Amino acid sequence: MLLLIYFSMALGKVTFRHKKIGGLWFVLFIILSSIFGYIDTEISQWIPYYLDLSTFHVVTPASYDDLLQMHYHIGGLYLNAVSKYVATNIASSVYHLALMIALFLGTGYLIEKKIDL
Secondary structure, three states, rough: HHHHHHHHHHHHHOOOOOOOOOOOHHHHHHHHHHHHHHHHHHHHHHOOEEEEOOOOEEEEEOOOOHHHHOOOOEEOEEEEOOOOOEEHHHHHHHHHHHHHHHHHHHHHHHHHOOOOO
């Protein structure tokens, strides 16, 4: 989340260099957060392989009802309070790792090359 905030701030500075638009980074943050969240949801649905964190076995939901029972989705981690089933989507975790690396490198590039400090 912090990497996305820093990336949005740097992108806001690069977009309009000499204009004073204070809240542009927040709008960029909301837009990018929505886009990345949508991509995460689609990846989780396309590749439904989960890693059971209690036994470290790869599991797949037997039906769509199993996915509906996974109540809380927090960054690729699914928690079900009823059965105490804790699993993480493997593809979603890889996507989050790649996104963190890309945001870190993108922010570093924008700060180093594009913004005059």
